[in-house]
Amino acid sequence: MHERLSFHIQRDSFLHRLNPLTKLVLTLALVIIAFTFPWYWTPHLLVIAAIIPLSLLGKVFREFSLTALRLILPAATFLFLMQAFFQPIGTDIIFKFYFLDVTTESMLFAFRNAMRIFVMVSSFTLFLLSTHPSELMSDLTRRGLPGQFAYVIISTLQIIPQMQAKAQTIISAQRSRGLDTESTFFKRAGSLVPLVGPLVFGSLVEVEERAIAIEARGFTSKHVKTSLHEIPDSTFDQSLRWVLFILIIASVGLNLWLS
Amino acid sequence: MAFVNLQNVTYKYPLTKEPVLQNINLQIQEGEFVSIIGQNGAGKSTLCYALAGFVPHFFKGEISGEIEVDGRKSSESTLDEWVLNVGLAFQNPFNQISGAKYTVFEELAFGLENIGVPRDEMKVRVEEAMTLTGIRDLADRSPYSLSGGQQQRVALTSILVMRPRLLVLDEPTSQMDPIGTREVFGVVRRMAEEGMTVVMVEHKVEWIANFADRVIALKEGQILMEGKPNEVLTSGLLVENHFGVSRYTSVAREAQQRGLWKKEKLPVTLDESVEGFRS
Amino acid sequence: MMNIEITNLCFTYPTGLEALKGISLTMNLGEQVAIVGQNGAGKTTLVRHFNGLLKPTSGSVSIGDWETTKQSVAKLASRVGYVFQNPDEQLFSRDVLTEVSFGPRNLGYAKGRVDELVQRALALTELADKTGTNPYDLSPTWRKMVALASIIAMDTPIVIFDEPTTGQDAVNVARIAHVIAELKKEGKTVITITHDIDFCAENFERVIALSKGQVLLDGPTREVLGQEEILAQTYVDPPQLTRLGKRLGLKEVVTRQEEFLKAIK
DSSP: OOSSOOOOOOOOSHHHHSOHHHHHHHHHHHHHHHHHSSOTTHHHHHIIIIIHHHHHHTTOHHHHHHHIIIIIHHHHHHHHHHHHHHSOOSSOEEEEETTEEEEHHHHHHHHHHHHHHHHHHHHHHHHHHHOOHHHHHHHHHHTTOOHHHHHHHHHHHHHHHHHHHHHHHHHHHHHTTTOOOSSGGGGSGGGGHHHHHHHHHHHHHHHHHHHHHHHTTTTTOOSOOOOSSOOOOOHHHHHHHHHHHHHHHHHHHHHHHHO | OOSEEEEEEEEEOTTOSSOSEEEEEEEEOTTOEEEEEEOTTSSHHHHHHHHHTHHHHTTOOEEEEEEEETTEEGGGSOHHHHTTTEEEEOSOSGGGSOSSOSSHHHHHHHHHHHTTOOHHHHHHHHHHHHHHHTOGGGTTSOGGGSOHHHHHHHHHHHHHTTOOSEEEEESTTTTOOHHHHHHHHHHHHHHHHTTOEEEEEOSOHHHHHHHOSEEEEEETTEEEEEEOHHHHTTOHHHHHTTOOOOHHHHHHHHHHHTTOOOOSSOOOSHHHHHHHHHO | OOOEEEEEEEEEOTTSOEEEEEEEEEEOTTOEEEEEOOTTSSHHHHHTTTTTSSOOSEEEEEETTEEGGGSOHHHHTTTEEEEOSOGGGTOOSSSHHHHHHHHHHHTTOOHHHHHHHHHHHHHHTTOGGGTTSOGGGSOHHHHHHHHHHHHHTTOOSEEEEESTTTTOOHHHHHHHHHHHHHHHHTTOEEEEEOSOHHHHHHHOSEEEEEETTEEEEEEEHHHHHTOHHHHHTTTOOOOHHHHHHHHTTOSSOOOSHHHHHHHTO
16 A cells, blocks of 8 residues: 555656755746747747656656656647637638537647646646655745644645545445445435545544644744755755746746737 | 642543543652553543643643642643653554654654754654664654554654653553554563653553552542552452453452462462462 | 355455465354454454455355355345444444444344344443434443444344454453353354454354464364464464463363363362
8 A cells, every 4th residue: 555645756866856946946937937928839849848858857757758648648638629629719710520610720729728738737747756745845844834834735645545545444344334335326425424424533533633642742842943854955956946936027027018 | 849740630621511530649759650540431541631731731621730740830831841841652553653754763853853953963862762662673664654563662762752751651552462562561661661750551450560660540530549559450449440450360369269369469460370379 | 054154265465465375164153253363364354255345366255155256245244244443434423323223224124123123232232321422422432332233233143343352441341242242142153353362262162363364273262272382373372361270280271260260179
């Protein structure tokens, strides 16, 4: 059983060595620029010139391609088809599909939007592949993110698989009392209560105990927190973040100025 | 002045009618190992929470009387200060894992990060604690991949690393299998040998007899009886009040009535029984 | 006859873990059987085959004339009741009465019969005065009793208890022992997985010790629990009285108080 929900893969690469905040800023930059820069081919270029090279630099090309093929590409294609067929723009009809008219304009529109989505999901995927969640949270906490916020995110990632295991046990227990999960009657909403009820109530008990446990280990202490691991933040990281920041401003500014 | 001093402590949880602790008076010396026994609902966990500060600071409710540990009063402290002095571990090891860390080493350091211990000192303290409790081989494992006994040992170590003056354990072996029980008792024994003051709630009477300095029997929020293990654990008062007794004790008691047990004192442990029946 | 027949049962989890490596045994109606052994020996894996939660990788399991691979878990629940270790993993109703009625209702019994069974189960578990209480307002001790009552009310010929005494105080252990004695009187098969070897010695006639997916020992309680060296292989200690008897050099293996007292005369 997976002990935790994690997309992160441990590698030694340029991308992995970047500071987590830098990677976060990079991801946001790619998304914002893809959506705002006033040139049609922006997202397409970003995929070729940024996303793919980054996946190679991050040594996660294989995992990224698998996710791209299984998840991102089908989603983007679906979006493309929906927009191309169901959002008619313009008058230059290329072909008819039964009662649906497809115009050049709508195809171009859909193509760009699909690519924007592709950039967005891909950059977050790369981010998750190359960043350990606890490193990200440690770094953000160091910079001022409230400790409770970081705790909620990390503990959720670890506890969800445990809850899945618990849910499985609950289902087994209720089936053993004759709850029929194998026939169509199960689909009625009422059957969910015996499954969700114990999960929720049981979790409430656990949450209280865990709150006591972390309190017993100084979680609400007023001291300034220290960190076991040092997360490096090189001058390269800092400079890169400034450059990206400027690019974001430029992209948004240009967009506003031209519209 | 006793190291731990509870004076006339009465406590009622919010929205309940009856107080769970009634007029508790208890003194514990430094380095003592005190065991608490009683039925479920007698107030054992609440007593543990009172020693650890969670009653009343976490649970609110109504409290009267004074709780003092190491010269400090609970009523004059905040919970985040109090937990630095008193460590608390309880039954379910899974709920004691913070969920915030991916390896046992990091998990042990979690408490030290929270209280602002410098990085180098953190590493030293974690190493020391792991060596004391014998879990060095688990350092790089995910806490969620461990067995119940291993998780409970990690939970105990993560409290030890905070260097508390008093250690409160609420049924640490109740959910363990025999191997886990042995492992956890082993850690507790080592901590007691290091001179730690320990209060432990436990059902396993035979182990208490071998190891506790004093036993306190709790009934309906009050102290029914306290004293040396083989006085309390063989007392007829426990039987009258439906406490669990060691089978060695009950068989010897029955044997005594049939003239088969000649000694005056009843046994609690295997060795005591063997000795008694042989004579 | 409502016997459990296990023939050459092998089970491998999807992860590849070979949990059961060829188990064959029979449990006749009315037997009280305790299954012991270290964690990982296959105890839970074995009993989950009895109500169909797990289906054999090879070999077969039959409950009476039903082969478990040919029945749904819901159907097998009419013959095999399973009390899970943690009551919080099954309690969900707004009051004890509704909770205990859940099982028998699912089995499709007539209303009159459901009421009768529920009343009997509540009386047996001392919950008659708590029928209107929300299970989660009860202490863990009473929640355990509600879980027990919920399964007893299903009136199955076979009942399985998974670690019934873990974390319970002496009073509740006595209540649980009382419930098991009643089930025995009614001629039901009671199977338990337990680490509490003294509880096992005092309430069960047959002990099966599992180790590494296979049966290590299987026989009457006195025989099995006297084999200290073999039991040690699966980290099971003999009961307190058995150890005492051995140390005193008694010839027979004793497991219960009366036996011991007679033997030392």
